[in-house]
Amino acid sequence: MFRSNKSALANGVPGSEHSSDFAYVEPFSCYLDSACQTLRPQCVIDAEIEYYCEYNACGGRVKYKWGTMVDGKVQEARRLLLQLSGKREKEYCVAFTLNTTYGINLVLHQIKAGAFSRIVTSDIEHNSVMLPSMTWAKRQHAERLVLQRGDDGSVYYKPSELERSIVLINSMSNIDGRVPQNVKQLAEKTHAQGGILLLDAAQGFAHDAERLRDVDFDAAFGSGHKMYGPSIGFIVIKRSLLDRLDPFFIGGGTVTDVEQENYSLLRSGEEAHAVLEAGLQNWGGILGLGEAVRWLGTQQAAKEREHSLAEMLFAGLKKHSRVHLFNRAPAPIVSFHVDGIDAHRLALYLSEQNIMCRSGYFCCHSYLQHQLQLPPLLRVSLGLYNTQAHIEKFLDALKKILSAF
DSSP states (O other): OOOOGGGGOSOOSTTOTTTTTSTTSOTTOEEOBTTTOOOOOHHHHHHHHHHHHHOOOOSSSOOSHHHHHHHHHHHHHHHHHHHHHTOOTTTEEEEEESOHHHHHHHHHTTBOTTSOSEEEEETTOOHHHHHHHHHHHHHHTOEEEEEOBOTTOOBOOOGGGGTTEEEEEESSOTTTOOOOTTHHHHHHHHHHTTOEEEEEOTTHHHHOHHHHTTOOOSEEEEEGGGTTSOSOEEEEEEHHHHTTBOOOSOOTTSEEEEOSSOEEEOOSGGGGGGGGOOSOOOHHHHHHHHHHHHHHTTOHHHHHHHHHHHHHHHHHHHTOTTEEESOSSOOSEEEEEETTBOHHHHHHHHHTTTEEOEEEOTTOHIIIIIISOOOOEEEEEOOTTOOHHHHHHHHHHHHHHHHHO
């Protein structure tokens, strides 16, 4: 089996329990931008390289050995994602897409016209939710409601607002890590009113996938690059919702037969997902994602460490009177601004010390810039590769910058 020579390196991230997984990272680098994209463990990188070097064939189309190997590993990736979501193959299936944004648009805009009377979202959403909800409402000539979220992430709603509604919200905020505490109840109320619940779970799959297992969502959208995998998206979707779609984005792989003026779509059975997978897929990316999900299942100790590091980071930031925390509680995603220092300039100062953080509005312009009228923020987001040494380095650097300006 192919293995990169880099996986044999002895030294990795300082203080990391997973040095062999991230040995390629320079010891002096401090990467704190997992909410944008995570680093990839070596096994994920190896899985992609192995595909390209050893059995680079199409899936779902050929009978020779390389192709059947691809088919088996793709099927395993779907199974692992269902397992991660706590969903049964009898009720749900997994489709692969370009990314979370693409997946949301792909499903939302293929729902049959007139099936729902409105779309409901919340104020703390990423543009990947905000923009598709706007375009859906405009094209359907339908109502669009933007609900408020509490400090604990709960969605404030009236039952009447859920009637025949598409409810589209995140399962974890990319601003401050808030999760909708009442999402299970929201799903129940939405279904009782004849609606459906769609979840932007790009952050949720990486940090809090366990919470999704008890939620009766109709579709959840994720991106591999936010959960230690390649840049590829996926959808965990109810088969009953697939049946309600009116597909127009179709092509090779989505049909069972094509005549001169007619075609038959693949809509049921083991290949029901195919209706959302037009054209040749990113087979190497799918295989890498499957390896990432498998790897995530072995990282319980790292997940516990991530929680303790979040508490350490939150406590350290609270010590500075000039730091205005957006968060109300510790989370793996923390945002703030500093009196007297622009967030973009602060990010540059940190970068000079090999500390990598995100600055700006994090694709949440409507809420942060226009509704709250905040200045640009600095975001620190943790991954399973981060260590106490990283947090100490960040807090020490921030202290020195604050004392100098």
